[in-house]
Amino acid sequence: MKSIIEDLNKAFENKVRLGVMSILVVNEFKDFNSLKELLQVTDGNLASHIKSLEKLEYVDVEKKFVDRKPRTEYRVTEQGRLAFKKHIAAIEKLLK
Amino acid sequence: MENAKEKYIEDLKVIRSMMDRSGRFISLSGMAGVIAGCIALLCAYLAYELVYEGQEYFSYRQFSATRSELLLLLALGTSAILSSLGAGYWLTRRKAKQNGQSVWGSESKQFMASFFPALITGGLLVLILLAKGFLGLVAPLCLLFYGLALVNASKYTLKETRGLGVIEIILGLLGIYFIGYGLAFWALGFGLAHIGYGIYMHLKYDA
Known part of the structure; x- marks a missing residue:
């Protein structure tokens, strides 16, 4: 039991962060508005949660200009993908 | 412990729904398929009356059309496409609202960007063939290119569209092989296949 709880990742306890990760693992990238x-x-809510994922180096941020308008694109890092996989595996084990 | 379990069941639901909603445009309406199918059957019947007047039903048919008949056919086809797209857009928008998805969001743009190139190519090809007088190829090529467009776009929308696309492609090829029966295959592909798939998808996703 203990090891399962250790595998559960605190960073994904929050629904917004969980949602951001779920979206980014199945898409090459997504911009802020999407x-x-x-x-x-x-x-504000989204920005603060993304910031914390950024700090953990789970997502990468790329700012670019499209038609002279700024656009911020996010993608998941390899580290983030692994952490998320581990988290889902832990949930599945827990629910078994 | 039970509370924690419930929370994680809830979490898995969030994960699944976000993966689905973000990667695919899942708001295509099944009813729109049924309506498009009915419109197609009606049009096939009208076209049949127009073109094959006085010929036998299930034998090889010669297709001859005067210029004014051709224009009428073109108008018929165009109004079929426009009314199907219109009904499709309206129903899809309604469903998108329920799903919290936008009709013009990045998912639908991905879907359209993979759907329309093949479809527009086919449309232009068909217009060229019409102008050059290759009438028999028109109906099967409509099926063929529509099928290719569906198969190509299926990775960005409900996965069942792939099966529908494959059926359209097969019917298109058969229509070319059995040239002269184009309209029958057209009615099968755009009419019956749409109605069948539409009902299936309506029951699966909308009900």
Whole structure:
């Protein structure tokens, strides 16, 4: 039991962070507004959760200009993908 | 412990729904398929009356059309496409709202970007063939290119569209092989296949 709880990742306890990771592991990248629309959260809320995932080096941020408008794209890092996989595996084990 | 379990069951639901909603445009409406199928059957019947007037039903048919008949056919086809797209758009928008997805979001754009190239190519090819007088190829090529467009776009929408696409491709090829029966295959592909798949998808996803 103990080891399962250790495998559960605190970073993914929050629904918004969990949602961001779920979206990014199946998409090459997503921009800020698409994430906001999918998750139905406010700018500030989303930004702070992404920031914390960034700090853990689970997501990469790329800022670019499309038609002279700034656009921020997010993608999951290899480290983030592994951590997320481990988290899901732990949930599945726990529910068994 | 039970509470924790419930939380994680809830979490798995969030994960699954986000993976689905973000990668695919899942708001295509099954009812739209049924309506498109009915419109197609009606059009096939009208076209049949127009073109094969006075010929036997299930034998090889010669297709001859005067210029005005051709224009009428073109108008018929165009109005069929437009009314199907219109009904499809309206129903899909309604469903997208329920799913919390946007009709013009990045998922639907991905879907359209993979759907329309083959479809538009086919449409233009068919217009060229019409202008050059290759009438028999028109119906099967519509099926063929529509099928290719569906198969190509299926990775960005409900996965059943792939099966529908394959059926359209097969019917298109058969239609070319059995040239002269194009309209029958057209009615099968755009009419019956749409209605069948539409009902199946409506029951699976909308009900």
